[in-house]
Amino acid sequence: MSIEDKIAYLESLVPQMEFVRKGDYVLAKHPNVFVDFTNVALDLLRELYDLFKKKRGVSLPEVEYYIGMAESRAGFLRKVKFGDIIRVQDHNLIIDTWKPMEMAIRILQANL
Amino acid sequence: MSGVSYVVEVWVDTDARGWVSSSSLKVVEDGLVSADYMCMLTLKRLGEVVRGVDWFNMLCLKKLVDSVRGLERYGKDILRHYADVGLGLDVAKRGVVRPVWDYPFVHEYLFKQVRWVKPIVESVVGFDWYSKNVLRYYVDVGLSVDRSVKVPVKVLLDISHVFELFEIVGWVICVVRDYLVGEHVPVKDVASHKADVGVSVDVLGKGVGKVCVDAGLWADYVLKLGVKVLADAGVISDYVARLPAKALLDIGVGLDRYGKRILKAYLDWCVCGDWIIVPGMVTVFLWDLFICEPTPLRDICKVGFDSVVSSDWKAYDLIACLVEAVRGVDGAYRYIPVWLRDYLAADHDIGFGRAWVIVDKAKFEELVVKVGFTLMGREVWRRVYHKIWFDLVEVADQNVKIAVAQALIDAFKSLYEKLKG
Numbered sequence: 001m002s003i004e005d006k007i008a009y010l011e012s013l014v015p016q017m018e019f020v021r022k023g024d025y026v027l028a029k030h031p032n033v034f035v036d037f038t039n040v041a042l043d044l045l046r047e048l049y050d051l052f053k054k055k056r057g058v059s060l061p062e063v064e065y066y067i068g069m070a071e072s073r074a075g076f077l078r079k080v081k082f083g084d085i086i087r088v089q090d091h092n093l094i095i096d097t098w099k100p101m102e103m104a105i106r107i108l109q110a111n112l
Numbered sequence: 113m114s115g116v117s118y119v120v121e122v123w124v125d126t127d128a129r130g131w132v133s134s135s136s137l138k139v140v141e142d143g144l145v146s147a148d149y150m151c152m153l154t155l156k157r158l159g160e161v162v163r164g165v166d167w168f169n170m171l172c173l174k175k176l177v178d179s180v181r182g183l184e185r186y187g188k189d190i191l192r193h194y195a196d197v198g199l200g201l202d203v204a205k206r207g208v209v210r211p212v213w214d215y216p217f218v219h220e221y222l223f224k225q226v227r228w229v230k231p232i233v234e235s236v237v238g239f240d241w242y243s244k245n246v247l248r249y250y251v252d253v254g255l256s257v258d259r260s261v262k263v264p265v266k267v268l269l270d271i272s273h274v275f276e277l278f279e280i281v282g283w284v285i286c287v288v289r290d291y292l293v294g295e296h297v298p299v300k301d302v303a304s305h306k307a308d309v310g311v312s313v314d315v316l317g318k319g320v321g322k323v324c325v326d327a328g329l330w331a332d333y334v335l336k337l338g339v340k341v342l343a344d345a346g347v348i349s350d351y352v353a354r355l356p357a358k359a360l361l362d363i364g365v366g367l368d369r370y371g372k373r374i375l376k377a378y379l380d381w382c383v384c385g386d387w388i389i390v391p392g393m394v395t396v397f398l399w400d401l402f403i404c405e406p407t408p409l410r411d412i413c414k415v416g417f418d419s420v421v422s423s424d425w426k427a428y429d430l431i432a433c434l435v436e437a438v439r440g441v442d443g444a445y446r447y448i449p450v451w452l453r454d455y456l457a458a459d460h461d462i463g464f465g466r467a468w469v470i471v472d473k474a475k476f477e478e479l480v481v482k483v484g485f486t487l488m489g490r491e492v493w494r495r496v497y498h499k500i501w502f503d504l505v506e507v508a509d510q511n512v513k514i515a516v517a518q519a520l521i522d523a524f525k526s527l528y529e530k531l532k533g
Binding site (some may be wrong): 030044048051108109 | 509511513517521
């Protein structure tokens with residue numbers, strides 16, 4: 001998948017993310033769609049960093065550090081099915097993965 | 113001639129003896145009258161002293177009874193005040209935060225109760241002790257008076273002994289005279305002797321009278337002294353009786369001052385409650401804090417509030433705890449509009465499908481983190497952004513992540529556009 005395809009895929013996932021209200025059930029698809037989004041977004045970030053290195057000719061160790069951190073955390077993500085108990089990690093790991101991705105994007109944009 | 117002379121002398125002797133006897137008897141009678149007067153006076157004074165003592169005792173008892181009644185009345189006032197305070201606290205407790213009241217109130221109540229009852233007990237004990245001392249003093253005074261009275265009596269008794277002695281002396285003189293007459297002692301000498309005896313008896317009688325008068329004066333002085341002592345005792349008793357009154361007055365002042373403190377605490381609390389409830393925001397706050405569904409703000413406020421209350425759990429001071437609680441509520445309350453503004457703005461943006469740039473998201477995060485750090489320190493960071501065991505799955509957990517995902521997509525697109533260009 002190209003970068004455009006991945007961005008399009010990510011955009012296609014957003015409508016699947018359901019806004020919930022008080023009293024709604026927690027469904028399996030709610031955390032699962034975020035897991036899919038995180039994995040694809042991490043691939044996209046890695047490709048964008050490669051493109052950055054290719055165009056600028058420099059590498060940014062800090063960005064690599066954040067990408068490595070996000071990859072290590074994403075390795076613990078799991079998908080759930082009906083009947084599974086939503087655990088603490090199901091919520092925390094997504095946040096913990098997105099934060100270094102955000103930091104990497106900030107640094108890349110600052111160096112453009 | 114000698115016989116005539118003898119008759120004359122005898123006549124003279126008889127007359128002189130009668131005169132001497134009548135004088136002596138008169139002196140003795142005067143002395144006895146004086147003694148009788150003194151005895152009556154002494155008894156009269158003694159009776160007055162006893163009446164005075166009795167009166168003072170009655171006065172002391174009356175003051176004691178009055179003091180006890182006063183104490184009882186103050187005690188009832190205190191209990192009534194406690195009841196009022198308890199009712200007020202109970203009413204206030206129903207409408208406000210229970211943990212703020214319970215422990216400090218109970219502690220303060222018991223502490224104040226003990227502190228108030230103690231001086232009352234001490235006052236009663238002190239008064240009782242003083243009363244016993246006063247009674248003992250009265251007894252001592254009575255004994256002194258009794259002794260003082262006995263002394264004049266003894267003096268009078270001694271005087272009567274002296275009179276008796278004089279009678280004996282006079283009898284001896286008569287025997288000597290008769291002997292001398294029998295032995296034909298010159299009448300002139302006998303008459304001279306008789307006159308001397310009469311003068312002597314008169315002098316002695318006057319001396320006895322003087323002694324009696326002195327004794328009476330002395331007894332009077334002693335009785336006056338006893339009365340003065342009793343008067344002093346009365347003053348002391350009055351002073352002693354005033355002590356419990358002063359203690360009661362102090363207690364009343366203390367009670368009044370404490371009552372004002374309670375009222376001030378009520379006032380502060382009511383002002384705070386009014387300030388909290390009137391703006392609708394606090395209704396949200398209270399609802400969010402105690403009743404409603406869990407939200408990050410609820411966690412912030414609740415943890416902050418609990419920490420404030422629990423940190424002062426051992427403060428043992430109702431007012432200080434209230435002030436701190438108000439500060440804690442105030443501190444948490446100030447961030448409510450900020451949080452609501454951001455929360456509603458975020459919902460609004462999401463509802464209209466707008467992109468939410470990462471910078472704004474970061475600002476929002478920084479703001480909330482700042483709030484969390486301000487209130488509770490670093491622990492709140494995990495509580496707001498990281499779910500922990502036993503946390504409920506909240507609406508924000510899902511919805512905020514959707515907003516962040518959209519922001520990440522926008523950031524990717526922006527970065528990709530710049531890399532391409």
